[in-house]
Amino acid sequence: MDPALLARLRDAVGADHVLTGGELAAWEVDWRRRWHGKAAAVVRPGTTDEVAAVVRACATHRVAIVPQGGNTGMVGGGVPDASGTQVLLSLQRMSRVRALDVDNLTLTAEAGCVLQTLQEAATAQGLRLPLSLAAEGSCTIGGNLATNAGGTEVLRFGNARQLCLGLEVVTPQGEVWDGLSGLRKDNTGYDLRDLFVGSEGTLGVITAATLALVPRPAATLTALAACADLDAALALLRLARARLASGLTGFELMARHALELVETHFPELPRPLPPTPWAVLLEFDDAQGESTARERLEALLAEALEAGTIGDAAVAGSLAQADAMWQLRESIPLAQARDGLNVKHDVALPVSRIPAFCAATEAALREALPGARLVVFGHLGDGNLHFNLQAPPGQEGADFVAAREAEVNRIVYDAVLAHGGSFSAEHGIGALKVHEMAARKPPVALALMQRIKAALDPLGIMNPHRVLPPAGG
Ligand code: FAD
Ligand code: 2HG
Ligand code: ZN
Numbered sequence: 001m002d003p004a005l006l007a008r009l010r011d012a013v014g015a016d017h018v019l020t021g022g023e024l025a026a027w028e029v030d031w032r033r034r035w036h037g038k039a040a041a042v043v044r045p046g047t048t049d050e051v052a053a054v055v056r057a058c059a060t061h062r063v064a065i066v067p068q069g070g071n072t073g074m075v076g077g078g079v080p081d082a083s084g085t086q087v088l089l090s091l092q093r094m095s096r097v098r099a100l101d102v103d104n105l106t107l108t109a110e111a112g113c114v115l116q117t118l119q120e121a122a123t124a125q126g127l128r129l130p131l132s133l134a135a136e137g138s139c140t141i142g143g144n145l146a147t148n149a150g151g152t153e154v155l156r157f158g159n160a161r162q163l164c165l166g167l168e169v170v171t172p173q174g175e176v177w178d179g180l181s182g183l184r185k186d187n188t189g190y191d192l193r194d195l196f197v198g199s200e201g202t203l204g205v206i207t208a209a210t211l212a213l214v215p216r217p218a219a220t221l222t223a224l225a226a227c228a229d230l231d232a233a234l235a236l237l238r239l240a241r242a243r244l245a246s247g248l249t250g251f252e253l254m255a256r257h258a259l260e261l262v263e264t265h266f267p268e269l270p271r272p273l274p275p276t277p278w279a280v281l282l283e284f285d286d287a288q289g290e291s292t293a294r295e296r297l298e299a300l301l302a303e304a305l306e307a308g309t310i311g312d313a314a315v316a317g318s319l320a321q322a323d324a325m326w327q328l329r330e331s332i333p334l335a336q337a338r339d340g341l342n343v344k345h346d347v348a349l350p351v352s353r354i355p356a357f358c359a360a361t362e363a364a365l366r367e368a369l370p371g372a373r374l375v376v377f378g379h380l381g382d383g384n385l386h387f388n389l390q391a392p393p394g395q396e397g398a399d400f401v402a403a404r405e406a407e408v409n410r411i412v413y414d415a416v417l418a419h420g421g422s423f424s425a426e427h428g429i430g431a432l433k434v435h436e437m438a439a440r441k442p443p444v445a446l447a448l449m450q451r452i453k454a455a456l457d458p459l460g461i462m463n464p465h466r467v468l469p470p471a472g473g
Helices: 003-013 048-060 115-124 141-147 192-196 230-247 256-265 290-306 319-339 351-368 397-418 434-440 443-456
Strands: 039-043 065-068 086-090 097-101 106-110 164-170 176-179 205-212 219-227 248-255 278-286 312-315 346-348 373-379 384-390
Touching: 003 039, 003 048, 048 065, 048 086, 048 164, 048 176, 048 205, 065 141, 065 205, 097 115, 106 115, 115 141, 141 205, 164 192, 176 192, 219 230, 219 290, 219 319, 230 248, 230 278, 230 290, 230 351, 248 256, 248 319, 256 278, 256 319, 256 373, 278 290, 278 319, 290 312, 319 373, 319 384, 346 397, 351 373, 351 384, 351 397, 384 397, 397 434
Parallel strands: 039 086, 065 086
Antiparallel strands: 097 106, 106 205, 164 176, 164 205, 219 278, 219 312, 248 278, 248 373, 346 384, 373 384
């Protein structure tokens, strides 16, 4: 790195927070261990002004910046490329809760706050931050907003975008935009906030956010149900919506083979239901209290059993049992990681088309890749499936991905588009899906995005080659 830039970075954040040697793998390798980059330096600012100074220094020297929060992203957008020229900007030291306004139902926090810390801050005031994902113990709110994360409560509360009322952003020129309003209504021109949410570090650095909170329910109950097929799972969803209304906050789907993978890698976890082709995990919030909630949930499941929609069901009788049910669901990505590198698909579909999509895609994949293991699960309630593939038994995951990923993607994404879906639901584009953007995003949409990028970041220093293919390329 240019010594003049190094000196400016040290000046901006303190020499202790500019790392150039030693073990940087925690920042340079992604969670899946799929991307192995090399940073010119890891820079760890502690304040918004320090972030701005770092960005100005990098802009002067035309050096690219890769923002990073908890490094739990699934699409390789938060680690540097292999050139050794990019500055990795870690937000992890920016971890202060700035304000919690109980009457306004808002929380203002710095980008590096770990999601779980913010959930706990809301809980301590009798409120809830309704954004929930298995990585919540290490992902940051800045990363959640930069990827417009989804998770397990989207069917009721929306994704991170819906919870974001305001942002503070450092622009690619190193200016600070203070948009931290806690307003539910503000129609003063273009919505800058919505431009930065989901931009994956390509338009600026999110340094703080104001988030919407909701009251805590009097009771939350969890249940597992067994379905013979996906039509039955959809019938259960219809019934749950009708009987539980807005109390239905989670409706997660797990195929038998996904749970078998969990059993292989986490044999110690309890199995509340016998094996079933599809298991559904329901979460129900009720304002009335535990006993009414239990009655309503049990009545729903009895009705579904009676109608033959489900074959079996279990309602968690304690917090520990509810946690055990969630652990099964949340261990699927971890079991996949333990099993070896795999091909991931994070796709959105109209809920009504999911059975047809799954039948067609599974048949095409089984024909093209005999022996490959499908791992299907996801957020059925909002139409988001993880339609993943593990290498056939005995084949190295990395070899499988290198040899077959392009073919698998073509089959899956062709089917997704044919069924009215999207090739990215909640994980974003990052490095993984840039070529899908080039190939599959409508040209006008792509051109508009490229013009926005060029207008906001004319030097192209913010997370280059992520999200968008080069204009005209
Ligand atoms: P990082 O991985 O550090 O970064 C992600 C992207 O955001 C990168 O492009 C990075 O450059 C950019 N970025 C990060 N911080 C900033 C910032 N402050 N300003 C600008 N850009 C920034 N995701 C879901 O949506 N739903 C799930 O259910 C879900 N479950 C998961 C389960 C597991 C076990 C794991 C490991 C991941 C899961 N994820 C899920 C993916 C991941 O946790 C989310 O994408 C999360 O929002 C990323 O946050 P992070 O702080 O780790 O971001
Ligand atoms: C989940 O829903 C995450 O558990 C991860 O979005 C999905 O590992 C995956 O493919
Ligand atoms: Zn998910």
